Amino acid sequence: MSPTGGPGPAGLTVGVPSETKDRERRVGLTPSAAGAVIDAGHRVLIERGAGEGAGFPDLVYEKVGAELVEQAEQAWAADLVVKVKEPQPTEYAYFRPDLTLFTFLHLAAEPELTAALVAAGTSAYAYETLTGRGGLPLLxxxxxxxxxxxxxxxxxxxxxxxxxxxxxxxxxxxxxxxxxxxxxxxxxxxxxxxxxxxxxxxxxxxxxxxxxxxxxxxxxxxxxxxxxxxxxxxxxxxxxxxxxxxxxxxxxxxxxxxxxxxxxxxxxxxxxxxxxxxxxxxxxxxxxxxxxxxxxxxxxxxxxxxxxxxxQFPRTASAALSAAVLPRLLRLADDVAQGRAGTDDEHPSLAGACNVRDHAVVHPVVAEALAGVGGHG
Ligand SMILES: NC(=O)c1ccc[n+]([C@@H]2O[C@H](COP(=O)([O-])OP(=O)(O)OC[C@H]3O[C@@H](n4cnc5c(N)ncnc54)[C@H](O)[C@@H]3O)[C@@H](O)[C@H]2O)c1
Missing domain, CATH: 3.40.50.720 (NAD(P)-binding Rossmann-like Domain)
Known part of the structure; x- marks a missing residue:
């Protein structure tokens, strides 16, 4: 779904809201990464000003073909939302069943966020649990x-x-x-x-x-x-x-x-x-x-x-994060578009990332940690 009328011709809408955590100036996608997502056939909806704090003005996003939206809720209305930090309580109202979220989540320390994702039925993929080559490439x-x-x-x-x-x-x-x-x-x-x-x-x-x-x-x-x-x-x-x-x-x-x-x-x-x-x-x-x-x-x-x-180092950090996230984001967008997300056919480059799906915590270690605090195991 899209705030400006229907999905893109060949793909999904990918939303990039501004970060809302205290003094957080990073942005989920740099302009060059946004351009790569658009080249792959998706639309990118970026909240006006989202990249300013990291040194990426709106104009640069427009140049690569991203669409500026005025309100956070318009970016959150995309099929797939890509962010940096875990959603803050003011953002929980944007969760919905047909939303896929790709961001840092740290759910083991966030039982309330977990409850909101589980209740809404949002599919939530965490950067910090995605595994690859023996490590945690997005963390x-x-x-x-x-x-x-x-x-x-x-x-x-x-x-x-x-x-x-x-x-x-x-x-x-x-x-x-x-x-x-x-x-x-x-x-x-x-x-x-x-x-x-x-x-x-x-x-x-x-x-x-x-x-x-x-x-x-x-x-x-x-x-x-x-x-x-x-x-x-x-x-x-x-x-x-x-x-x-x-x-x-x-x-x-x-x-x-x-x-x-x-x-x-x-x-x-x-x-x-x-x-x-x-x-x-x-x-x-x-x-x-x-x-x-x-x-x-x-x-x-x-x-x-x-x-x-x-x-507090948003320019370096946004560029470093975007470079690591981009190839996985493209896979996730493909998997969501093809209905493979969260199934056994999901792309291996997304291993370990899915934390919440179909109203349940599906990552076993996260589920165990939350069960320990009376959470959503
Ligand atoms: N606060 C922030 O802004 C911020 C930013 C980035 C990362 N982090 C956090 O920093 C932490 C470390 O991340 P990382 O990427 O370096 O992890 P990593 O997996 O690369 O390293 C973790 C290390 O901890 C060791 N370890 C595990 N159990 C231990 C124990 N009981 N005693 C001593 N060592 C133990 C592991 O053997 C490993 O060497 C994570 O919690 C990560 O989320 C915080």
Whole structure:
């Protein structure tokens, strides 16, 4: 269906609404990606101004043949909506049975969003659970950016101006560098570790994957490694200036690796940056914060738990996300148009992405995580 009259001649309508999360400036499709969707025979309806914050003016979308719509609801009325962040409560009213949604969802940490999708019967495909080549190809570009940003943010939060202890990452002649612990050395964690070592910090990497620890220690990405066991972490946490949380079990709630009691033992003015907060957080005292209000102090420790860290680098992040999403979006559009979406014939490049379909949570790990919080398993 379309807000401007019927589906396109050979395909679907693909809607790109403006992002509504606090200070989120990314856009679901760059103009070049929108052009590729149009070249594949679909119509693209872009909400006026949706790309402005990422440096893509309306005019550039018009040049590639996208149609500007004035209201969010017109973009949401498309057959397939492509976004960046999980829909906000004000957007739940747009859900309907003949809508396919392709975006970050993080449903394990979003029981209310899950309930709204299930009730509406919307087909919801999540970027963060789509698997390919042994990894998470749509999460990876955002984790790369969030990891690099975490190094900058973590170092800045340690200044007294930001409420930190006043410890400089690289130390000085005769003064040792800051001690950093990075929990989860996947894409985000290893990017954070690289950045922090570049700033001169002493970085200890923590993971359950010993092979990964071996490799990253060998490659010089971290100075030291620790197996992820609570008893082993205690003494290191007491001395840590900065803890980065980046542990993930795809689809599931983040593993809680650091307890509230362990946070209590950390030094006043030390800093926690919990990137895993979008999946519930891997530090027990972490709770979601926004780009407008990114930090809070708990037990003397500065907590930075922003759920959309890449949203403050929208130009880089939109380009990186669009490049990764585009080939899968074209497959999904094809599958929706041919009635293959959500069936056994669905294209393999969409493996693991479908989270909600036919009024049910269909991703087994997400369903299990939600069952644990009395959700929609
Ligand atoms: N806050 C944000 O803005 C933002 C942006 C991008 C990504 N993220 C999040 O960052 C997190 C990490 O993403 P990623 O792409 O790097 O994941 P990844 O799959 O590449 O890496 C996760 C790592 O965690 C490890 N791990 C699993 N269980 C562990 C445990 N109990 N203890 C220690 N390590 C454990 C895994 O072995 C793996 O090495 C995810 O929650 C992701 O959604 C947040």
């Amino acid at each position: 990876a570009p955002m984790s790369e950016i969030a990891g690099r940003a975490a190094a900058i943010v973590g170092a800045a939060q340690l200044s007294t101006a930001a409420g930190g202890s006043g410890t400089l990452m690289g130390g000085a002649a005769g003064v040792p560098p800051a001690k950093v612990m990075v929990i989860g050395l996947g894409v985000a964690g290893s990017c954070a570790a690289r950045g922090l070592r570049g700033l001169g910090a002493h970085v200890t990497g923590v993971d359950v994957d010993l092979g990964r620890l071996y490799q990253l220690r060998n490659d010089g990405v971290v100075d030291a490694t620790l197996s992820s066991e609570p008893a082993l972490l205690g003494e290191h946490l007491r001395l840590a200036d900065l803890v980065i949380g980046a542990a993930l079990v795809p689809g599931a709630r983040a593993p809680v690796v650091v307890s509230a009691e362990q946070v209590e033992t950390m030094r006043p003015g030390s800093v926690v940056v919990d990137l895993a907060i979008d999946q519930g957080g891997c530090v027990a005292t972490a709770r979601p914060t926004s780009l407008s209000n990114p930090t809070y102090l708990e037990r003397g420790v500065v907590h930075y738990c922003v759920t959309n860290v890449p949203g």
